[in-house]
Amino acid sequence: MSTGTAPNTETKKSGNLLKSNALQQILAFASLIVLILFFTISSDNFLNWTNITGILLSTTVIGIMALGTTFVIMTGGIDLSIGTGMTLCAVMTGVFIVFWDLPIIVGILGGILTGALMGFISGFSVSKLKIPPFIATLAMMMIAKGLALVISDATPIYFSDKPSFSEIALGSIIPGFNLPNGVLIFIIMAIIAGILLTKSIFGRFTTSIGSNEEATRLSGINTDKWKIIIYTVAGVFTGIAGVLMASRLNSAQPALGAGYELEAIAAVVIGGTSLSGGKGTILGTVIGALIMSVLTNGLRIMSIPQEWQTVVVGFVILVAVYIDIIRRGKSS
């Protein structure tokens, strides 16, 4: 029969893989690049340094939440508490720094720890009490929302007396280079998250649990413990987002944050992380978050009426994810 047509299947395959990998990297950015090009052409005011830092700064809070929640989603879970949880962290930071007059650094750590604690409780509910992540974190979302109002007495906490606090997000630590610290922190957190996910046992177990939790457990890994750790780490990210938010607004606003979780989750999924777990990248999440904020910013710059903005964002999410699906389908 037909001999000698295809050479060695194995070399053919790895050749394909290499090519498709390079293509993948480029195509993952495709939606983002198309958007940027489109807005640059449509408006003179889009592509300049002020607006770029503006976009980046507006990405930080949602972006950092998205980074943390990428880990949770990678396990096949979900975290709905990050929006209002972030607010609770901001409020606690305010309580520590303004009400209790603790040093700023202690207050920041306190805020982050609040996030970690919430993550811990969610993780505990999910792994030990076996409550589905959706419901455990939905409950946590409500609890955080209520507590933020209770603790702050439904009044914003102002950091006006601590001028250096707003430097955390808005100062610019690199001299001569006008990049807000908030953006820097986002970049650093993204790098840390990336290393955690790909280079550490933490990331390995995250992927493994998301891929097949039972098999992971049967391999002798304490999946319950690790799930608690993963939710707690995600909580740390939420805490950092909360501190940044407080710093940027120079106040802890207790009524904020409802609905932010969906934006963060959307960023994660647009970035190609699978909601059923096991598959995802931090770079993807960063791109996903950027797509969201470039889109919002661009539409605003173009003065599109707001109701239409919502429609367009919804539509772009559909298209971006669909393109990603086709790309994957092609490359595999």
Place this chain on the structure above:
Amino acid sequence: MSTGTAPNTETKKSGNLLKSNALQQILAFASLIVLILFFTISSDNFLNWTNITGILLSTTVIGIMALGTTFVIMTGGIDLSIGTGMTLCAVMTGVFIVFWDLPIIVGILGGILTGALMGFISGFSVSKLKIPPFIATLAMMMIAKGLALVISDATPIYFSDKPSFSEIALGSIIPGFNLPNGVLIFIIMAIIAGILLTKSIFGRFTTSIGSNEEATRLSGINTDKWKIIIYTVAGVFTGIAGVLMASRLNSAQPALGAGYELEAIAAVVIGGTSLSGGKGTILGTVIGALIMSVLTNGLRIMSIPQEWQTVVVGFVILVAVYIDIIRRGKSS
């Protein structure tokens, strides 16, 4: 073979099943009954006919959305578009009845059809375009939100000229029995949903797809088609909820509904439906929806400060689901 033992196990088994089934039925209500008892003891104003119909009426809209979304969740999917989608249906009903002056019944059908159409699009995105349900319906949620504002010009549409329209939710068709029609409609829809889920081929395939979609497809069932049907049917429920909402408020309020999807989904999950699909009951969803509205109502009647109400609701959700999990663990 050992014939002697076999029949023995069978009778023993069915005996156990009977016992545990009866227990299940009672225990599923447990959280609800405890809540009702608690509030009855705590406040004189809780258990009386006006308040009971009040609670039931306040369950209708979220409850009907929850009924529809039970099917979607049973397939292992999720529908985040029901909140703002419901609003879009209400707005469309307003457009048909008030702007275009069509007969009320046509307007109602139009509103319901709008829901069906949205469900169809979501179902199509999920099954044909392979977009994950979370993201497909998140996009749909945004699109519906924007469109509701665009179409209504961000202004409520009032049905004041059509006095009979408000009868749909608030009238009372059974003479001498002061039960709002809205509640009646909710009960009827629950019965229909229950029959659909347990007795019809539609329900069987819903469960089957949620249990193992690929195996269902390989059994020669057009799972794509059925998923579209399921989302469309869920959309019909959303449409009915929208009409009821419009009737109750005697107006279509275009900015309503964001976040309602989470309440409906919470009701479904509290009712014991598994978010990974394949398992769930309509009775459970009804109980779940009642738990939510009894809780909210009871806390208000007790004049608990609002911020604490949120905390308590979050906490009760956790406990209710945890009890349900323990109950299941015991009974299996």
Place this chain on the structure above:
Amino acid sequence: GSSSKNESEGSSESAGGDSGKPYIAIVSKGFQHQFWQAVKKGAEQAAKEFDVEITFEGPESESQVDKQIEMLRTAIDKKPDAIGFAALDSQASIPLLKEADEKGIPIIAFDSGVDSDIPLATASTDNKAAAALAADKMAEKIGGKGKVALIVHDQTSITGVNRRDGFVERIKEKYPDIEIVDIQYGGGDQLKSTDLAKAIIQAHPDLKGIYGANEGSAIGVINAVKEMNKQGKIVVIGFDSGKQQIEAIKDGTMAGAITQNPVGIGYETVKAAVQAINGEKVEKVIDTGFYWYDKTNLDNEEIKSAIYE
């Protein structure tokens, strides 16, 4: 059972607390925002003064008409001696108001009225007129011409719409040289409003002024101007008060703002309710007034009592 309890005996029995004091249920348009917290504060002051008991609640966002209806429904079921009500939608609540009326519960409207005669009194200010004043001030500060933009908290609620339309209509009527280039809605969310305002400034480099229609929106504008180093280059007009606006006025970022005396609204509402309970005559319209405040009059006693930190 308790379900057979006769409802008509309700109002005199006073059901809110065990204390036997008259009970007034207040259903507001919101509770998280500072404006409503200030209204609540005023209401609490009055409650203390007149020795009555109150509860104060409102939905999370001013679009949730249905949630407010639920709250009003439960409020009626609690058999209060009077109800204070700020309607999110002037029509949707009418059936319930009728029911309350039938049960003999006096109703005092506040913040904005209802399309009905049922409320014995309405304690409010004219949002539209207040916003028009903001427009006049804006025109004055930018010299009567140039581009301005609006950040509004809500696109559908009465408050949002009136505070927008009052401004826009006045500009159109009186200042043909002023162009309104953009109106965006930030839900009163400080962060979203900040990014919104930044994008608007970015899109219109020659923008002369921005008007923020409530506290959150105004703070967003302040933040945006600060983050983009446009202090003094863009005229910022705010609405409501709060620490950040007052500070921004002091440091010159904000030209000034309109306040509606929310504390007064809350106080007058409860006061009118108490009068109604006692069978006294209440004034049909209680105008709580609005004020322009800026650097020059911050220390004014009248202003001080109308703003909150």
Place this chain on the structure above:
Amino acid sequence: MSAQLLRMEGISKSFPGVKALSKVRLDLNYGEVLALVGENGAGKSTLMKILSGVYQKDEGEIYLEGNKVEIPNAKAAQEMGISIIHQELNLMPDLTVAQNIFIGREPRTGFNFFLKEKELNEKTAELLEKLNINLNPKETVSDLTVAKQQMVEIVKALSYNAKIIVMDEPTAALTESEIKTLFDLIENLKNKGVGIIYISHRMEELKVISDRITVMRDGQYIDTLYTKDTDMKKVISLMVGRHIQDESRPTTTVSKEAETVLEVKNLSTKNFLENISFTLKKGEILGFAGLMGAGRTEVARAIFGADKIDEGQIFINGKEVKINKPEDAVKHGIAYLSEDRKRYGLMLEMDVNSNILISSLSNYVNWLTFVNDSKGYVTSEEYVKSLKIKTPSIKQLAKNLSGGNQQKIVIAKWLAKNCDILIFDEPTRGIDVGAKTEIYQLLNELAQQGKSIIMISSELPEILRMSHRIIVMCEGRITGELTNEEASQEKIMDYATRTRS
């Protein structure tokens, strides 16, 4: 090495409604292969899951090297030196081969927190080389075939350097060459003093590798025999409690005039298949033989519409048909019984009844599309009886049945649908001898009733015994076609290894 390596005594275990084990015992010596046999549902896997810490026993004792032990979880079992290859695959599909094998034991640095991925891959490559197994450490497991995945599972179990290795049907998904590799490995381990418990339904294997055979039936211990003194027929009769007839060639023939019901012409897929053409006659059993990855499953899935066809035509009863999805295939009377029943065959969370009726549900509905349950129950009960499906009731969840009985449910599903062309992909994988014979009988009966059958199998004796005609595949092509008379194991292997070179 004074005491025995392992002794389990009086082990009992119940699941709701099922007493899976009652007072079972088992012992294992150093350097020994103990075969554990029994019909489907006899309790073999359950016993081994107790040993490996997955389930907790209700009563009984376990002695490891003379010491009484409790095994509370999987990790404890590993630490005691007990390692298991589960009957179902237990892999993380998104991780690579190396990552799967060393999960939880990765080479690390920096506070034991960061991974040394390069070292991990090297270590794995070394291990694979030592075991003489051809796998790429960096390949993602989900990209591997079932057989290769099974090899990963085996390598993982061996990598623990355990004292006891349990292999629960390790060869069910393997083909001859890999089975040989595995047997060499087992021989090696024996020489090192490792004790192996080996579960399999393939009697001929037991003869080759086991030292002793423990037989179980209905959750009870029956007997333990020395392999070399025992005739396999005796083992089988102990297992099933009755005598089993064994044929070696088909009992029926297909007449030359029988009409062609299915014809496939030049079927190709972009990725793999090349010009597949063959015919299937009424009443014929057509065997598909080949090595692992030869493409037989791909052909079946392509015909059934489960995967996309890029080129080629399909004729049914002489008429060309377009099959784009399984629904089309079923409408044309084609049924497909997949090789991986858990993933592609069953709704594990649904009951036996629903699983049996799923394909034919439209026969049991009224005009309102309401399902007539009582009518359906009758059908289900019938098949449970005629296929001897061991279940407490048709209301039992599919996941609670043993592997073999699950397979029978899938068969029942297609019988209930009454399709004319039946594609059986590895129909006897993981099925005990008793049930196997029943399935063979069933296939023959179906053929006699005029149904046409394609039977894909990796077991050559099975192919030879059942098929009227045999098609051999290699690397996505058909390399040979044999009538039953011409066929022999050697000839088939010859065609099956005709790789391009």
